Amino acid sequence: MFxxxxxxxxxxxHLPRMLEGALVTxxxxxxxxxxxxxxxxxxxxxxxxxxxxxxxxxxxWVEVARNxxxxxxxxxxxxxxxxxxxxxxxxxxxxxxxxxxxxxxxCETFRGALRAIPETQTRAGRxxxxxxxxxxxxxxxxxxxxxxxLPTTNQMVWAILMTSLGVTVGMATDxxxxxxxxxxxxxxxxxLFAMAAVLYYLIAKAVMLAARLIxxxxxxx
Amino acid sequence: xxxxxxxxxALGLSLSVGAAQADKLDSIxxxxxxxxxxxxxxxxxxxxxxxNEPIGFDVDYCxxxxxxxxxxAEIVDxxxxxRIPALVSxxxxxxxxxTSDTLERAKTVGFSIPYFAFTNVVLTREGTGIETxxxxxxxxxxxxxxxxxxLALEEQMTAWGGGSFRPYQSQADVFLALSQGQIxxxxxxxxxxxxxxxxxxxxxLVIGGDAPFGIDYVGLITLRQEYGLINYLxxxxxxxxxxxxxxxxxxxxxxxxxxxxLTVPGVYR
Numbered sequence: 001m002f003x004x005x006x007x008x009x010x011x012x013x014h015l016p017r018m019l020e021g022a023l024v025t026x027x028x029x030x031x032x033x034x035x036x037x038x039x040x041x042x043x044x045x046x047x048x049x050x051x052x053x054x055x056x057x058x059x060x061w062v063e064v065a066r067n068x069x070x071x072x073x074x075x076x077x078x079x080x081x082x083x084x085x086x087x088x089x090x091x092x093x094x095x096x097x098x099x100x101x102x103x104x105x106x107c108e109t110f111r112g113a114l115r116a117i118p119e120t121q122t123r124a125g126r127x128x129x130x131x132x133x134x135x136x137x138x139x140x141x142x143x144x145x146x147x148x149x150l151p152t153t154n155q156m157v158w159a160i161l162m163t164s165l166g167v168t169v170g171m172a173t174d175x176x177x178x179x180x181x182x183x184x185x186x187x188x189x190x191x192l193f194a195m196a197a198v199l200y201y202l203i204a205k206a207v208m209l210a211a212r213l214i215x216x217x218x219x220x221x
Numbered sequence: 222x223x224x225x226x227x228x229x230x231a232l233g234l235s236l237s238v239g240a241a242q243a244d245k246l247d248s249i250x251x252x253x254x255x256x257x258x259x260x261x262x263x264x265x266x267x268x269x270x271x272x273n274e275p276i277g278f279d280v281d282y283c284x285x286x287x288x289x290x291x292x293x294a295e296i297v298d299x300x301x302x303x304r305i306p307a308l309v310s311x312x313x314x315x316x317x318x319x320t321s322d323t324l325e326r327a328k329t330v331g332f333s334i335p336y337f338a339f340t341n342v343v344l345t346r347e348g349t350g351i352e353t354x355x356x357x358x359x360x361x362x363x364x365x366x367x368x369x370x371x372l373a374l375e376e377q378m379t380a381w382g383g384g385s386f387r388p389y390q391s392q393a394d395v396f397l398a399l400s401q402g403q404i405x406x407x408x409x410x411x412x413x414x415x416x417x418x419x420x421x422x423x424x425x426l427v428i429g430g431d432a433p434f435g436i437d438y439v440g441l442i443t444l445r446q447e448y449g450l451i452n453y454l455x456x457x458x459x460x461x462x463x464x465x466x467x468x469x470x471x472x473x474x475x476x477x478x479x480x481x482x483l484t485v486p487g488v489y490r
Contacts, residue, residue, distance in 0.1 A: 004309045082401040170387030184367020187305045187329035
């Protein structure tokens, strides 16, 4: 069975480096979410638009982002574009891959929320003299974010955990990359991976807490 | 009658204690199967043939070891980063996977005496202007995460400053990144370098000089506390050299020349 002596003290010595990696992981996750949310709003609007030229590319994006593995999307951002002579560094490829994925999923979340907002809200805004864009920005969008807040937090956690796929494109500075490197040097696989798991858990909790604080501030009536 | 019962109980007890104390070597022999963790992404040491069957130096080495033990060999395909989990979780008995015997790793696993020795070379693409190891300064380079030459290369890149080092998950990804232009060079074992250049799969790759990393001695690995098995592995490696089988396998998988010397001058092991 499990024939091994755990040496936690040896692994703790590497904690500072793993914390540096955790910071990079957090940074990529947060950036990918911000980019993802911005694109997702545009996609959601485009998918409901009357013009096929807006609807078709948005639908294609969502289809690919939701129906292929995130690993494939990140791999394509690095090696796929690489075969066309476009070189994204592992950091950018990972960020682009996750943002692409986030945008696809969040688009559908937002579209669901848009369905839940009564058409009368828009009409009321327009009859008060607001323009179409103004109505969307000031009346519809805030409600959309409020309705879709809980499903959005799902994607936040998912984005954090997806950063661990960066090792497949040579990412060395995030939490998984650093853990893998330390593992190769010391062979203390179980201790290091257990510590990484705890750190991922804490990052996810921290992001959720921050999101709840922001939501509490923004979405109260 | 009573003493007989006692004798029976004592016998049963001693048998069960005996079973509990059976070491790895015993359990391999009694199970009839030797399970070797071999990395099948590292030609010519380990790879798969057209029928998806494992082949290579390490595969043959495992089969020799199984034959010596009088058991069947089972090859457990194990990527480099998974070698230790495979041993500790009991999925494999012995790692025959070109494992460099660093002191850091020896704190976790038990090494046999070296069974093979590598030297490393720079592998680059045509037109990068890289001709020697020193030319790598300030360049984007990469290698397989966690192997000997990757650790040495990363250390050197950090010491030089500038450029970047990228650890990929497999040798195939490194060659893909190199041939595409994501990285400008890598350092690989000379055996892998010549195998990949000769394969013709990546026609734009060229060898760009030796890497000054010293000789990379690799050992068989097993659980650190399995002295009985480690002792057996040591003798097995010695016998492979003594009987000429080592040279034979070298010629079969790596071509003509004389197999690398496995001893370090001036010191015992």
